[in-house]
Amino acid sequence: MYDADHNRTESRVSQNEIxxxxxNVQVYYGDNHAIKDVDVDIEDxxxxxxxxxxxxxxxxxxxxxxxxxDTIPICRVEGDIHxxxxxxYDKRVDPVQLRAKVGMVFQKPNPxxxxxxxxxxxxxxxxGLAKNKSELDDIVERALxxxxxxxxxxDRLDASGTGLSGGQQQRLCIARAVATEPEVxxxxxxxxxxxxxxxxxxxxxxxxxxxxxxxxxxxxSMQQAARVSQKTAFFHLGNLVEYGETEKIFTNPQDSRTExxxxxxxx
Amino acid sequence: MTDATANxxxxxxxxxxxxxxxxxxxxxxxxxxxxxxxxxxxxxIGVGLFFLCALTFSILRSGLPAFTETAVTVDFTLSQxxxxxxxxxxxxxxxxxxxxxxxxxxxLNEEGASDVEVSEAAVGRIMGxxxxxxxxxxxxNPDRLGExxxxxxxxxxxxxxxxxxxxxREQLTNSRFLEPDDLDIVDGLVESGVMVxxxxxxxxxxxxxxxxNPGGAGLGASIMGSFFMMLVVLVLALPIGVAAxxxxxxxxxxxxxxxxxxxxxxxxxxxxxxxxxILGLAVFIQFAHLPQSAPLVGGLVLTLMTLPTxxxxxxASLKSVPPSIRAAALGVGASKMQSVFHHVLPLAMPGILxxxxxxxxxxxxxxxxxxxxxxxGYVARQHPDGLASGLLDPNSAMPAQIYTWAxxxxxxxxxxxxxxxxxxxxxxxxxxxxxxxLRRRFERRW
Ligand SMILES: Nc1ncnc2c1ncn2[C@@H]1O[C@H](COP(=O)(O)OP(=O)(O)O)[C@@H](O)[C@H]1O
Ligand SMILES: [Mg+2]
Numbered sequence: 001m002y003d004a005d006h007n008r009t010e011s012r013v014s015q016n017e018i019x020x021x022x023x024n025v026q027v028y029y030g031d032n033h034a035i036k037d038v039d040v041d042i043e044d045x046x047x048x049x050x051x052x053x054x055x056x057x058x059x060x061x062x063x064x065x066x067x068x069x070d071t072i073p074i075c076r077v078e079g080d081i082h083x084x085x086x087x088x089y090d091k092r093v094d095p096v097q098l099r100a101k102v103g104m105v106f107q108k109p110n111p112x113x114x115x116x117x118x119x120x121x122x123x124x125x126x127x128g129l130a131k132n133k134s135e136l137d138d139i140v141e142r143a144l145x146x147x148x149x150x151x152x153x154x155d156r157l158d159a160s161g162t163g164l165s166g167g168q169q170q171r172l173c174i175a176r177a178v179a180t181e182p183e184v185x186x187x188x189x190x191x192x193x194x195x196x197x198x199x200x201x202x203x204x205x206x207x208x209x210x211x212x213x214x215x216x217x218x219x220x221s222m223q224q225a226a227r228v229s230q231k232t233a234f235f236h237l238g239n240l241v242e243y244g245e246t247e248k249i250f251t252n253p254q255d256s257r258t259e260x261x262x263x264x265x266x267x
Numbered sequence: 268m269t270d271a272t273a274n275x276x277x278x279x280x281x282x283x284x285x286x287x288x289x290x291x292x293x294x295x296x297x298x299x300x301x302x303x304x305x306x307x308x309x310x311x312i313g314v315g316l317f318f319l320c321a322l323t324f325s326i327l328r329s330g331l332p333a334f335t336e337t338a339v340t341v342d343f344t345l346s347q348x349x350x351x352x353x354x355x356x357x358x359x360x361x362x363x364x365x366x367x368x369x370x371x372x373x374x375l376n377e378e379g380a381s382d383v384e385v386s387e388a389a390v391g392r393i394m395g396x397x398x399x400x401x402x403x404x405x406x407x408n409p410d411r412l413g414e415x416x417x418x419x420x421x422x423x424x425x426x427x428x429x430x431x432x433x434x435x436r437e438q439l440t441n442s443r444f445l446e447p448d449d450l451d452i453v454d455g456l457v458e459s460g461v462m463v464x465x466x467x468x469x470x471x472x473x474x475x476x477x478x479x480n481p482g483g484a485g486l487g488a489s490i491m492g493s494f495f496m497m498l499v500v501l502v503l504a505l506p507i508g509v510a511a512x513x514x515x516x517x518x519x520x521x522x523x524x525x526x527x528x529x530x531x532x533x534x535x536x537x538x539x540x541x542x543x544x545i546l547g548l549a550v551f552i553q554f555a556h557l558p559q560s561a562p563l564v565g566g567l568v569l570t571l572m573t574l575p576t577x578x579x580x581x582x583a584s585l586k587s588v589p590p591s592i593r594a595a596a597l598g599v600g601a602s603k604m605q606s607v608f609h610h611v612l613p614l615a616m617p618g619i620l621x622x623x624x625x626x627x628x629x630x631x632x633x634x635x636x637x638x639x640x641x642x643x644g645y646v647a648r649q650h651p652d653g654l655a656s657g658l659l660d661p662n663s664a665m666p667a668q669i670y671t672w673a674x675x676x677x678x679x680x681x682x683x684x685x686x687x688x689x690x691x692x693x694x695x696x697x698x699x700x701x702x703x704x705l706r707r708r709f710e711r712r713w
Contacts, residue, residue: 071597073521100600110591112610122609123599173595180599 016043019184019214020065025079027060027069034060036238038079042184042231047206047215049225049246052235053261058218059107061235062186065216066102067095083184100127103182107189109169111161111176116153119161119172120144123180139179147175148205167198174205178213185209187217191224203228222262226250234258326688332431333686336467336482337422339394339456343370343401344415350405360398364390367397367418374461383455392445393453395423395480422462424482424679426453430464433682470686475668481679484672486687492562492642492662493631493694499566499658500573500630505623507570508577515578516585517607536575543572544636552640560641560661568640569630576629580622584615617709624702628695634666643667665691 020042027035035057042048050058060069067088069075081088088098100123111119120140123129130136140157144150149171153164161172170190177185187206191199206228209215219225225232226246233243234255242249242258253259285291290298345366353362368387375383390397397420405412425445428434430453439447456462473485519525547568551557557564588611596606612619637643642663663671669687672680 066598068594068597071593096600096602099598104598106591106594106598108591110589110595112592112595113614122596122601126599126601126605126609176595176599 016045018042019044020081020083020216022064022081023079025061025064025077025081027057027064027078028076029060029072030074034238035064038240040233040240040243042214042216044214045210045212046230047210047217047228048231048233049229050216050218050233050235051220051222051225051261052241054220056235057238058235059188062188062216062218065184065186066099066104068099068104070095100180101182102184102186103177103180105170105173105177105185105187105190108193109166109173111164111169111172113160113162115158116144116161116164116172117157120175120179123176127180129181143175143179144172146178146208147171148201148208149175165198167194167201170194170198170202171205174202174209178209183213185213185215187215189218189220192220199224222250234261236261326685326692329682330685330687330689332427332433333682334467334470334689335427335431335464336469337427337430337462337464338419339371339422339462340417340419341367341370341374341461342415343367343418345401345405345412347412350409350412353402360396360402361387362398363401364398367401371461375455375459378459378461380455380459380461383452383459385452389446389449389452392449393422393426393456394420395482421482422453424677426462427464427482428679428682429453430457433678470683471690475663475671478675478677478680481675481677481683484680484683486665486668486690489663489665489668489687490690492565493664493666495562495658495662496566496569496664497627497631499563500570500627501623503566503570504573504577504626508574508623508626509581509619511574512578512581512585513607513612516582517611518603532575532578536579539635540572540633541635541639543568544639546571547636548639558659558661560663561659562642562662562664563658564640565637565642565664566658568636569633572633572636573626573630576626577619577623580625581615581619584618584622585611587618588614613709617706620705620709621702624698624705628698631694631698632666632691634664634670637664637667638670643671665694 018041020040022038022040025035025038026033038061050062052058060075063069064077064081065083065088069077077089083098083102087093112122114122117140120143121130121136124136124139130139141150141154144153149168152168153159153172161169164172170193174185174190190206191202194202203224206215206217210230217225217228229246231244232246232249234241234249234253234257236257242253242255244254249258250262253262343366349366353359353366356362364387368385368390371385371390375381375385400420401418404416404418423445425434425442429445429450436447436450439445439450453462457464469483470485471490472487473483474488475485476483515525515528547564551564551567552559557567592610592614593606596610597603601609634643641661665687669684669691672687673684675681
């Protein structure tokens with residue numbers, strides 16, 4: 001089943017255009033050099049997985065892509081990251097606008113302690129995506145449907161988002177992220193707090209989402225990377241060791257460190 | 268060498284499994300320690316409760332009498348001729364006193380207590396200057412002459428205390444203010460229902476009296492003074508404190524300067540209140556020439572005092588909002604400001620409000636700084652309106668008024684001081700109740 005999937009995407013891989021390109025990216029936390037010389041081209045309309053042992057800098061690099069690192073005072077980013085050819089660290093870039101274009105889903109589900117409806121409607125509201133209440137209703141419904149949670153919550157949109165189960169909360173967070181019509185979706189270990197059934201639902205969802213977005217997912221689980229991604233980047237101690245087609249990385253890694261990691265000898 | 272290994276092997280083999288039904292010495296010791304700790308805790312709470320009860324009891328016992336007032340009600344008819352006659356005399360009030368005593372005796376006879384005989388001298392001791400009160404009434408309302416008017420006139424504070432059981436006959440043997448024989452009259456008046464001990468609204472709504480009239484002293488003006496001060500504190504300290512905390516907690520860069528500010532705020536919270544008082548005296552009164560004894564100045568001083576409390580509690584409640592909420596808001600493209608005002612602040616609200624109300628309650632009970640800006644010892648009676656009524660009119664505050672009463676020599680004022688404490692405590696309890704209600708209302712689970 002996965003094979004068929006991969007064959008299909010492989011033909012598409014070459015056609016996809018580059019959404020994000022990073023060159024020479026360095027990230028420092030004070031004196032700690034957390035990301036070293038990372039060059040990577042992330043393509044549109046497919047899922048890119050970041051894998052690697054804990055502390056190798058996957059989350060750090062992911063946060064560079066929507067400038068969430070700006071909120072960490074000691075964090076310093078060098079190098080170039082372009083999205084659609086525009087330098088996101090340009091002085092003229094408003095990170096708020098960038099984050100509307102590059103949505104993010106976090107490791108721990110973090111719905112606002114508000115109603116399910118308000119959770120999803122918040123982004124569109126502050127970005128002025130809806131002119132009136134019925135348009136907003138449509139956006140909320142579409143986002144919840146796209147996050148495959150509409151059927152479960154359509155009767156209780158006024159209930160608190162924090163009252164949902166873990167898997168539902170994470171899908172609500174995905175709905176919240178897609179509601180602002182982003183072009184890139186960053187996900188930092190979105191399933192690490194979920195049970196296998198919820199994980200399966202979220203993975204299915206990610207597979208759906210790649211039709212409209214460029215999805216970047218950080219994951220601890222190599223099986224998950226193999227299941228959902230078309231391209232995989234392996235990080236080790238702040239370096240991007242290997243980047244390529246997921247299938248190739250898992251069946252025929254070029255670097256010995258990648259091989260050790262996927263066979264379970266490091267990590 | 269071989270011995271050692273030979274010994275070790277059977278030892279390992281002989282290892283017996285421990286019974287979990289028999290408690291071993293270690294477990295017994297641990298359980299005993301736990302039980303002991305529980306008893307210590309219960310003892311501590313018991314001691315606390317005992318003192319709370321003792322305090323409440325003694326406050327209520329000493330303070331409740333301040334809320335009642337003994338008064339004599341007499342239906343009185345004064346004709347135009349009697350009025351003219353009295354006004355023609357040299358000792359005018361004595362004439363009115365004569366009329367009053369006559370009416371009082373008539374009232375007693377009517378009630379079937381003719382054996383009680385009242386004299387002008389005794390009435391003067393029991394009731395104070397009734398003559399002048401009656402005269403004042405008729406001079407102000409000459410149209411009531413000839414009609415029946417019901418006068419309710421307060422008895423002296425000693426009679427009050429006698430009826431409340433705080434004054435015995437033995438204590439009166441050589442008092443020129445009240446003689447033991449007068450107490451028989453008082454008993455007779457009470458029995459016939461002419462004299463009643465009733466709830467005294469004047470104590471809550473009235474103004475302070477002079478040292479010579481403890482019975483008429485009320486807390487009303489000081490309540491107004493405290494109210495205006497709290498208004499100033501709320502209007503200034505809440506927005507300034509919350510804005511400063513939000514800036515420090517969410518926006519300020521982490522550097523030496525903000526560290527310094529932080530240390531200063533923590534230290535300010537521990538500065539004795541009298542220091543704020545002298546600062547207020549120097550800055551607001553001597554430098555800025557604001558009026559002395561004004562609730563505005565008191566409010567400003569208390570604002571300075573309350574700010575650190577509000578800032579510290581607000582920052583603590585902002586800190587307790589999980590960072591994931593901020594990340595979530597930023598993640599969907601909210602600006603820093605939007606994430607704070609739409610998400611962080613509402614979640615921190617219960618803590619902020621609780622801190623503010625606790626700060627206000629502290630300010631409400633604060634006395635020392637008020638001593639320095641002259642809000643003590645002001646007698647509101649001197650104010651033209653009777654009840655000091657504005658931010659700039661000189662006034663006192665509840666705790667300062669209590670202090671003033673407690674410092675006066677007449678034991679009746681001592682009673683008033685306790686009564687004032689009851690009112691102050693009721694206000695504090697009320698504010699704490701509001702804090703709890705607000706907390707409940709704003710509390711959210713996540
Ligand atoms: N907020 C932070 N402040 C300081 N150092 C950090 C912070 N976040 C991550 N780091 C450091 O950066 C390195 C990479 O961390 P991270 O990106 O979280 O790794 P990963 O997500 O791959 O487990 C680690 O050495 C970690 O200690
Ligand atoms: Mg991580």
